[in-house]
Amino acid sequence: MKKYYVTTPIYYINDDPHIGHVYTTMAADIVKRFKISQGYEVMFLTGTDENAVKIERVAKEKGIPTQEFVDNLAVRWEQYFRMFDLGFDDFIRTTQPRHVKTVQTVITKLFENGDVYKGKYEGWYCVPCETYFLESDLKEGNCPDCGRPVERVSEENYFFKLTSYRDKLLEYFDTHPDFVMPKSRFNEVYSVIKEGLRDVSFTRTGVDWGIKVPFDEKHVVYVWADALINYITAAGYVTNPDNFNNIWPADIHLMAKEIIRFHCIIWPAMLMALGLPLPKRVFAHGWLTCDGRKMSKSLGNFVKPHIEVEELVKISGVSEVLAKDAFRYFLFRELPFGEDGDFSRTNMQLRYNTDLANDLGNLLNRSQQLLTKNFGGIIPDGKVFPELAQKFEEIFKSYLEKMEEFKFSQALESLWIYINTLNTSIELKKPWELVKMGKTDELANLHYTLYDGIRIISSLLSPFMPETSKILAKAVGLDEAPKIANLKVGQLKIGVKIVQTPAMFPRIQKKTEEQTKPPDAKVEETQDDLMSIDDFQKFKFRVAKILTAECVDGADKLLKLTIDLGDEKRTVAAGIAKYYKPEDLIGKLIVCVANLKPAKLRGITSQGMLMAATNKGVDEVIIITPEKPVEPGSIVK
Numbered sequence: 054m055k056k057y058y059v060t061t062p063i064y065y066i067n068d069d070p071h072i073g074h075v076y077t078t079m080a081a082d083i084v085k086r087f088k089i090s091q092g093y094e095v096m097f098l099t100g101t102d103e104n105a106v107k108i109e110r111v112a113k114e115k116g117i118p119t120q121e122f123v124d125n126l127a128v129r130w131e132q133y134f135r136m137f138d139l140g141f142d143d144f145i146r147t148t149q150p151r152h153v154k155t156v157q158t159v160i161t162k163l164f165e166n167g168d169v170y171k172g173k174y175e176g177w178y179c180v181p182c183e184t185y186f187l188e189s190d191l192k193e194g195n196c197p198d199c200g201r202p203v204e205r206v207s208e209e210n211y212f213f214k215l216t217s218y219r220d221k222l223l224e225y226f227d228t229h230p231d232f233v234m235p236k237s238r239f240n241e242v243y244s245v246i247k248e249g250l251r252d253v254s255f256t257r258t259g260v261d262w263g264i265k266v267p268f269d270e271k272h273v274v275y276v277w278a279d280a281l282i283n284y285i286t287a288a289g290y291v292t293n294p295d296n297f298n299n300i301w302p303a304d305i306h307l308m309a310k311e312i313i314r315f316h317c318i319i320w321p322a323m324l325m326a327l328g329l330p331l332p333k334r335v336f337a338h339g340w341l342t343c344d345g346r347k348m349s350k351s352l353g354n355f356v357k358p359h360i361e362v363e364e365l366v367k368i369s370g371v372s373e374v375l376a377k378d379a380f381r382y383f384l385f386r387e388l389p390f391g392e393d394g395d396f397s398r399t400n401m402q403l404r405y406n407t408d409l410a411n412d413l414g415n416l417l418n419r420s421q422q423l424l425t426k427n428f429g430g431i432i433p434d435g436k437v438f439p440e441l442a443q444k445f446e447e448i449f450k451s452y453l454e455k456m457e458e459f460k461f462s463q464a465l466e467s468l469w470i471y472i473n474t475l476n477t478s479i480e481l482k483k484p485w486e487l488v489k490m491g492k493t494d495e496l497a498n499l500h501y502t503l504y505d506g507i508r509i510i511s512s513l514l515s516p517f518m519p520e521t522s523k524i525l526a527k528a529v530g531l532d533e534a535p536k537i538a539n540l541k542v543g544q545l546k547i548g549v550k551i552v553q554t555p556a557m558f559p560r561i562q563k564k565t566e567e568q569t570k571p572p573d574a575k576v577e578e579t580q581d582d583l584m585s586i587d588d589f590q591k592f593k594f595r596v597a598k599i600l601t602a603e604c605v606d607g608a609d610k611l612l613k614l615t616i617d618l619g620d621e622k623r624t625v626a627a628g629i630a631k632y633y634k635p636e637d638l639i640g641k642l643i644v645c646v647a648n649l650k651p652a653k654l655r656g657i658t659s660q661g662m663l664m665a666a667t668n669k670g671v672d673e674v675i676i677i678t679p680e681k682p683v684e685p686g687s688i689v690k
């Protein structure tokens with residue numbers, strides 16, 4: 054079986070985990086589940102970085118012996134990650150004997166090979182960042198990264214000859230353009246190497262807490278040199294060489310962008326010095342903020358994932374396991390992996406309602422109600438509609454491509470196109486009319502298409518929403534979701550009796566209009582030809598979602614749309630046929646004037662008008678769509 058080795062950073066444990074730590078660890082869990090579903094045997098490593106000066110200081114401040122302090126916190130971190138069902142196979146702690154032994158072996162080897170030599174360090178050290186700086190690096194005397202005060206260090210230390218690996222590193226980067234992702238991070242690291250490197254101090258003498266240098270016990274190993282080695286400790290470099298040969302190099306090191314220099318410069322150089330292969334890829338995601346602000350101790354605004362899950366359960370009534378899935382979904386759908394992203398509870402609730410309660414939830418509910426009503430809950434002998442089979446091929450291809458590139462949000466976007474195409478097929482095929490007309494074959498095909506679609510969704514959703522995926526698999530009569538590696542359309546078993554699933558994602562009830570009304574504003578009118586606010590208030594703009602879109606016979610400019618306005622569905626004729634294909638519009642949110650008198654256009658009674666921009670000087674019409682998902686029916690003002 055093909056092997057895959059994925060890692061997260063090991064985290065400093067001077068406090069409890071927050072959303073940032075859970076984010077990277079969840080990403081690794083997504084990668085693991087995806088790779089397993091593709092037929093790989095996966096090793097997923099996470100853990101804790103315990104030999105840091107800052108940890109020792111916090112323990113001292115709290116009056117707790119350092120070892121006892123880290124022992125307690127490591128258990129809490131591991132439990133926290135387990136609470137979110139993050140399926141790591143190994144949880145490494147840098148105070149474990151296996152790691153101490155590996156670090157001591159590595160530093161000795163580097164010393165014996167002449168890659169580590171004794172020297173004198175004169176400079177500065179930032180304890181919060183656990184990083185050395187020269188006088189010239191400082192910004193107004195403070196740490197150039199975190200802005201906090203730095204400490205003077207004047208010590209006899211052992212240095213790692215990073216400078217002698219500069220050319221080899223450049224050559225490696227030149228020949229491995231995918232080594233660091235995204236590309237912007239690759240370029241950043243590349244230019245740092247190009248500018249020139251300095252040897253790094255690899256030991257400290259002024260501190261007691263840490264791993265002793267075996268050939269000179271006055272020294273402890275610098276925490277970053279120690280921490281990076283964790284990836285080979287866990288693979289068994291010293292303690293289990295067979296396993297090590299089987300699994301190393303790692304396929305991917307995941308982390309946020311602030312620590313790539315350690316992972317893309319120092320770590321590869323250390324591996325080169327040891328004669329070991331380099332990890333295949335380093336992927337750095339962005340930083341999460343909360344409601345647009347950096348999370349920090351002083352602001353006290355660290356988002357705690359368990360609190361967000363509790364809140365979601367409270368306001369929606371969703372079960373706890375599905376609330377955890379919804380939280381995962383939001384993080385990886387809303388925030389493009391690789392870029393900075395903002396966590397906002399309001400946005401999470403919007404996504405929950407639109408994507409999960411409406412799109413996914415409705416698909417399952419409607420499919421189940423129709424199957425019970427029309428076929429007594431038994432999957433009929435039918436065929437997947439060719440257009441849906443084709444849609445599957447399209448979205449599956451793009452889903453796989455995006456997953457390989459770690460573009461999780463786009464992979465989910467492709468999946469949602471498929472979900473909404475299935476939803477639309479109900480509107481288009483109108484099963485209630487098929488029943489009336491006695492078109493049983495077509496009716497069977499529709500139900501088969503829907504259920505086969507839910508089977509496919511259970512598979513593609515499994516890396517992101519494992520519990521939801523299980524429920525969907527059960528809902529189509531399977532014990533588990535199909536593996537992504539073997540996914541094909543039309544594999545649903547016929548004749549299976551379906552057990553109905555209760556609603557998975559109950560809607561969060563929206564605020565009444567009164568509550569969302571803006572405070573009255575007094576506006577002074579200055580020019581007579583301008584519209585008064587009273588005139589403007591006559592317009593009722595609303596957000597709507599396009600459910601169906603079709604061409605109109607004999608009117609090549611028009612598209613006939615069915616739109617969802619929250620509490621009602623309407624038909625709208627829009628003159629955009631030249632600019633949009635009907636299938637590209639389905640599921641889009643638009644802005645529409647909701648209080649226009651109905652008008653007949655080419656035989657269609659249009660009950661509203663869609664807003665669009667006409668691109669200046671170009672024959673192009675672009676529909677106006679909200680910047681983020683908004684509930685259909687929401688007021689635009």
Ligand code: MSP
Nearest residue numbers: 062063064065073074077102280281308309340341
């Ligand atoms: N101990 C080092 C890593 C050693 S790896 C050999 C360290 N630890 S840390 O506790 O500071 O964790 C940093 C990592 O936590 C980030 O790289 C990222 O994975 C995660 N995050 C912590 N805060 C974060 C955000 N605000 N946003 C996104 N992820 C961040 O550095």
